[in-house]
Amino acid sequence: MSTIKSSELITNDDGSIFHLHLLPEDLADTVILVGDPGRVETISAYFDTIELKKSNREFYTVTGHYNNRRLSVVSTGIGPDNIDIVINELDALVNIDLKTKEIKPDKHSLNIVRIGTSGSVQADIPVDSFVISEKSIGCDGVIRFYGDNQSVCDRDFEEAFIRHCQWAADAARPYVVNASASLVERLHTAGQTIKGVTLTAVGFYGPQGRILRLPLAMPGINDRITAFRYQNYKVTNYEMESAAITGLCNLLGHHAATICLIIANRMTGDASADYHGYMKKLIEYTLTQLTR
Template sequence: MAKYFAESELIINQDGSIFHLHLLPEQLAQKVILVGDPGRVSLVASHFKGIECEVQSREFHTVTGSYKGKRISAVSTGIGCDNIDIVLNELDALVNIDFNTRTEKPQLTQLTLVRIGTCGGLQKDTPVGTYIASEKSIGFDGLLNFYGGRNDVCDLDFEENFKAHMNWNPQLGAPYVIDADAETLERVSGKDMVRGVTIACGGFFGPQGRELRIPLADPYQNEKVENFEYQGHRITNFEMESSALAGLARLMGHKALTCCMVIANRRAKNVNANYKNSIDGLIQLVLDRI
């Protein structure tokens, strides 16, 4: 018997669209580019040959169109793993739940999801302007720990070694380590992106080791992060969404990858605040390869 989703669990608007994104099932392409900034959706869509639809609700801005014969949706998520939880669940519902019967469809529709974002580089070989494809993501956010099957998709040995190295504070959510989809990583990263390990943080300041007026719980956090190494892997960058994207996609049966441009190097303590003028190069690479 097909699983039924009650009105309180799957909220559908009066026009038949999904609750937060306000998208109808037919408006979503199977290839999806995710960006944080709603304004960046227009930059992605500026490369489309034709536009089918444009929908905006809160921070969620979607444009579906065509690029070199490929049907692609560009969707903004806003900042943070909590927003990724909303977006991934609603994108999955659009393709894998029948809105008329409120039941799961018998055949899985697999989405390819590539996030294009910005990040802070943590190593000397990730200077400002570097493109990093997240081969692995470490979630400081704890989001995936709320879902069944979490241990089946995570790299548990990596997690244990990381927690031991960091002397992980039990008051924090347990970190989780998740791999990007291997085929998407190979195809999209090519030879011009660094394949790295990305930490997705639950905030921009304290969780990323930035100290303004409030002192940090662990003032040595970033030093320990930068010095961690496990089976040849070193942590390359901080951002705020990659772990939830990779983890939820893996649990749902989708293919996901995060690609970021370094706009600040935490070791060198420099930043490119005008990165919006240069991220278009990464957008074009992803559009060509998705």
């Protein structure tokens, strides 16, 4: 069995994983990811009991119980670069012996669900909707740094998207990944949630087609994204983490899904008048679905 070098898997003086500051026993099998550290407190306020709270930089973890189910809530901060850190360290906590730095022979799978906010790119998906990312299109390039990434990607979907959107040749090549079918079905309720295709951008402004002082390299990209169709799929919403989470989890053998609150509609120009209230409704809904 090969041993991972300490320079590749850094641990802290107490034996915890480098960025998250967690020990293996700190982590539940079901993990909720949120971008905002403040949302960890909002979610964990629903817990019946709390075992621990640990934080480092933007990474804040609370583990406790809800409806007799052990859950961990972890904040990631914003963007796919942080997702690379979080997913790899969550995997290391369950699949690598942090003391010996050896990969465990028997692999353990986590259920990882992101609760986030998002912008709709379809006029018929209104603000305050709950959208589940059945598929995610990653424009961030994260999983392209890992071997065999095409084994978890839908190449035909990618090619269709690239052609239709007239994707710039020197931009990161989009990848398409599928969420865990079992988690999607657990989270979905007809009439309450919408299954969709989420586009994960690497930034908030230019990468999502916003123009401030800098012009876009791909003018009109949002109109082309909105008009894109592949089989029975269309892009439903923009955010900044879903594809990286799903792609890395698929490569590592974990189950992942994303459910987002639509707080703005890029086509109609509408914005939610009660974003915080609907986020609480989404949290309550997701906790119920995960623990029923």
